[in-house]
Amino acid sequence: MAIDTGLDTIFTTSASSIKFGIGATNELGYELKRLGVKNTLIITDKNIVEIGLAEKVKAIIENEDIKADIYSDVHIEPTDTSVKDAINFTKNALNPYDGFVGLGGGSCIDTAKAVNLYTSFPADLLDYISPPVGKGIKVPGPLKPLIGVPTTAGTGSEGTTVIIIDLEAQNIKIGISMPCVRPTMGIIDPLNTLTMPPLVTASTGMDVFTHSMEAYTAIPYTSRPKPKTPADRPVYVGSNPISDAVAVMAIEIVGKYLRRAVTNGRDLEARTQMLIGATLAGLGFGNAGVHIPHSMAYPVAGMIHHKTWIPPDYNLEYPMAPHGLACTIGSPAVTKFTACTDFEKHALMAEMLGEDIEGLPLRDAAMLLPEAIIKLMQDINFPNGLIEMGFNESEIPQLVQGTLKQQRTLSCSPRPVTAKDLEIMFAESMSFW
Numbered sequence: 001m002a003i004d005t006g007l008d009t010i011f012t013t014s015a016s017s018i019k020f021g022i023g024a025t026n027e028l029g030y031e032l033k034r035l036g037v038k039n040t041l042i043i044t045d046k047n048i049v050e051i052g053l054a055e056k057v058k059a060i061i062e063n064e065d066i067k068a069d070i071y072s073d074v075h076i077e078p079t080d081t082s083v084k085d086a087i088n089f090t091k092n093a094l095n096p097y098d099g100f101v102g103l104g105g106g107s108c109i110d111t112a113k114a115v116n117l118y119t120s121f122p123a124d125l126l127d128y129i130s131p132p133v134g135k136g137i138k139v140p141g142p143l144k145p146l147i148g149v150p151t152t153a154g155t156g157s158e159g160t161t162v163i164i165i166d167l168e169a170q171n172i173k174i175g176i177s178m179p180c181v182r183p184t185m186g187i188i189d190p191l192n193t194l195t196m197p198p199l200v201t202a203s204t205g206m207d208v209f210t211h212s213m214e215a216y217t218a219i220p221y222t223s224r225p226k227p228k229t230p231a232d233r234p235v236y237v238g239s240n241p242i243s244d245a246v247a248v249m250a251i252e253i254v255g256k257y258l259r260r261a262v263t264n265g266r267d268l269e270a271r272t273q274m275l276i277g278a279t280l281a282g283l284g285f286g287n288a289g290v291h292i293p294h295s296m297a298y299p300v301a302g303m304i305h306h307k308t309w310i311p312p313d314y315n316l317e318y319p320m321a322p323h324g325l326a327c328t329i330g331s332p333a334v335t336k337f338t339a340c341t342d343f344e345k346h347a348l349m350a351e352m353l354g355e356d357i358e359g360l361p362l363r364d365a366a367m368l369l370p371e372a373i374i375k376l377m378q379d380i381n382f383p384n385g386l387i388e389m390g391f392n393e394s395e396i397p398q399l400v401q402g403t404l405k406q407q408r409t410l411s412c413s414p415r416p417v418t419a420k421d422l423e424i425m426f427a428e429s430m431s432f433w
Contacts, residue, residue: 004226011221011240012233013287016148016159017185018279022272024189025149028057028101029064031185035145037099039067041090043112044103045074047315048151051195057103057149067095074104074111077173077301077320079166080125086111087118099145102183105204106155106164106323109148113163113181116143125165128176130408133167138231139180148183151192153261153274154204154324156211156282158186161235164323166302172402173298175409177235182286188279190272197313198262199322202380205258205274207324208250209373210331211281215239215288216247216345217338218412236289236412243288246280248348253277254376255352262380289412290327292334292403296425297326299402300386307390309383321389328377329386332370332432333425339366341414374432385431396426 019027032040040061048054049072061068071089075082090097097119102112117128120143126134148158163176196204221238253273260270304321311322339346347365351357353372357365383389391399400422404410410417 006226007222008224008226008233008237009222010233011237011287013240013242014179014182015283015286016183018159018188019185020188020275020279022190024187025057025192026060028147028149028187029061029066031147031187032061032066032099032101032145033064035099035184037066037145039095039097040099040101041093041097041115042068042070042101042103043074043086043115044070044072044108045076046072048072048104048108053151053192054103057101061101069093074108076105076107076314076316077166077323078107078111078114078164079168081168083111083114083165084125086115090115090119097144102146102148102158103151105150105152106157109150109155109157109183110163112146112148113157113183114165114176116146117163117176117181120144128178129165129174130177132407133170133172133174133405139178143180146183148186149192150186150188150278152196152200152204153193153271153278154207156278156286158183158188159279159282160286162286168305171299171302171305172405173301177408179235186279188275190268190275193271193275194266194268196265198265198381199311199313201262201265202258202382203322203324204278205254205261205324205380206328208274208277208281209254210293210324210327211285211290212247212250212254213331213335213349214290214293214412215243215281215285216251216349217342217414218288218291219414236408237287238412239288243284247284247288248352250277250280250284251349252352255354258376259379290409291413292337292410292417292425293327293330295403295406295409296330296334296399296422297321297323298406299399300326300329300391302402303391303395303398304389309388309390319390325382328373328382330425330429332373333428335369335373336367336428337421337425338414339369378433384433385429386426387430391430393427393430396423399426
């Protein structure tokens with residue numbers, strides 16, 4: 001009999017069903033029919049409509065005698081207002097939908113998750129949002145079938161238990177994290193990513209890296225307090241052997257293929273590999289969790305609405321910080337801060353991103369990781385830190401306070417992080433070269 005230390009001894013690993021491959025979108029109607037769906041809503045954005053993919057998907061669904069409507073007003077980086085608009089549209093439909101398709105990037109799939117949640121079990125938006133911002137109320141039952149069809153290679157939202165929403169009045173992003181919002185299936189087709197422009201490719205690709213790096217370095221699952229009941233175990237349980245294995249594979253893919261995917265959008269091999277990486281990263285962080293870079297990214301994404309920086313390639317008329325980019329901005333400073341918790345893991349990541357660590361002491365090899373991330377950021381034409389995005393050092397206290405609200409993710413940090421630590425990390429993230 002093992003001695004009870006008060007710490008958890010159990011980790012969980014779960015995922016959506018996945019159908020992956022070139023042309024997999026053509027089987028979407030079949031899968032909806034298999035799930036018993038008769039009337040579905042395709043939740044997408046105007047860019048997907050403009051390239052004709054939404055109508056193509058609608059025809060594939062209708063070919064199986066399933067009714068399909070299109071909702072295309074998804075906001076890139078969903079806000080509380082845009083999510084409520086999608087929920088209200090769905091509630092007011094003449095014929096209730098018995099299934100959903102999230103078609104697009106993580107914004108579309110996350111919006112579809114929110115629509116599924118709040119139309120299945122209506123509540124105030126804050127009711128299901130994680131504390132301390134929301135109430136964290138548990139959902140009383142299962143949701144309707146939802147299939148995620150990603151058109152970007154990064155978020156892994158088609159397989160995760162998280163919905164990210166920008167609370168406009170509070171200038172922060174926040175998460176809803178619970179197993180029931182995980183899509184029933186992800187249909188992952190590399191052909192759907194060929195139209196991604198360079199910065200979209202770069203940002204979603206670095207989302208693969210940050211998801212994997214944070215899952216790989218998260219607090220070990222055996223370091224968490226034992227939950228009072230199985231239902232109290234968090235979705236993000238901490239790093240574990242399975243999340244470690246898939247995170248390493250995903251980071252290796254980023255090191256080999258992201259530059260190629262950004263440089264040549266028609267490189268189908270690079271596109272396919274990056275989608276594999278995104279799928280693996282989603283499996284890893286969806287169970288292990290993310291920590292400081294994501295926590296820092298949420299106030300950045302919330303506060304940028306008051307700036308003038310508009311990311312190229314996103315076809316937007318308003319300021320916005322793409323999620324993968326926002327998470328990456330803090331990553332060099334964070335990996336410098338966390339390297340001491342596991343020099344071996346940090347050294348391996350540096351090597352996978354292209355650094356020569358042969359013959360170096362393990363600590364020195366680990367400390368190459370921040371520079372390796374910066375080199376990759378330069379190669380894929382990221383902005384040179386927060387200053388280029390319109391921020392200044394006087395805003396660091398507000399950024400720190402917004403980060404400290406993200407206890408759902410900060411609890412996964414391998415090192416306790418203080419306000420002073422975050423001040424230093426934001427200061428180091430203002431510019432890189």
